[in-house]
Amino acid sequence: MAKETTDIFVNDPLALRALAHPIRLALLEALAAEETATATRCAELTGESVASCSYHLRILARHGFIEEAASPGREKPWRRTHLRYGFPRVAASPEQESATLAFAEVYVRQETERLLAWHRAMPGEPEEWQEATATIGSTLWLTSEEAHDLRGELSTLVKRYFPRTADPALRPPGARTVRFFAATSVPPSPPAPASDVSSPEPL
Template structure:
């Protein structure tokens, strides 16, 4: 499978730093193709707003037009594997743009976590037991921390074929996983 596209150009990172654009990318990842009208229905935003933000995502190379379906003009992601931001201190604005995108992404994802926690009382026992909040602290070198991140991503790869509905086992649901690997400041 293709690797995630690495983005370190500040203007492309900033193009993602909008809550509706992040949501639209998520939706396109889930549905493969959507029209602006379908995006509006799924987000509660106006068709005009969705159209504008879809065009911005196209301008910066994240999505493209799919084959027309009659009068419908759907959009689709350029890549199914998603994107990874790369901080490049030699690219002016790269660090600041990545920090802003990380803040917005974490805020949006944490809202989903809280919504899931609020629904726990309505979930069947099997999904109660499958729901986890994990927190850990370890001592590692930068190289070990990077390797840990690679190992975690490798675990996710075995589920990627399931974006195709025919590959999903009965009873499966979209499961969200949010993890961070970051260091504390060095101790003096």
């Protein structure tokens, strides 16, 4: 099966829980960068042991996230079945809700660690790359429709660069892997103010 560039929607709770592991997410990233890679190569890219990579690769394959790639030798290379995945925003069941939360906790924690690692390494990077990256945060007053539109605009913005992931020939000279992570969230509604009950007038 050729690697597809379209999104696949993951809503099976067992598959979502299979992704809720930092090593498996790292393996998927390694396979996106290398297109095909053996457990040995994945170990080099992730810093994990070959045995650990083999174990987690088999779990990813069991749930359809990766598959074996053709190889003329004895090595067993793997490749992703899809480059990108979509996830449910509104859970259809308690099991799906729990699995989605488990995945979100691992994913957001990994992205936070990645961002902190960049800030630690940034002083040693070329000045043009230090100036090119940014961490942006804003508090906005939006309706749900406006928040939905903002999500769509961000998605459209980054999709223009998606073809370069699948086709290295499209990458211009000097291009590097740049991680884009964006999130919007809504804080819990504040408690309603206590009723303003006037004190009874004295008799």
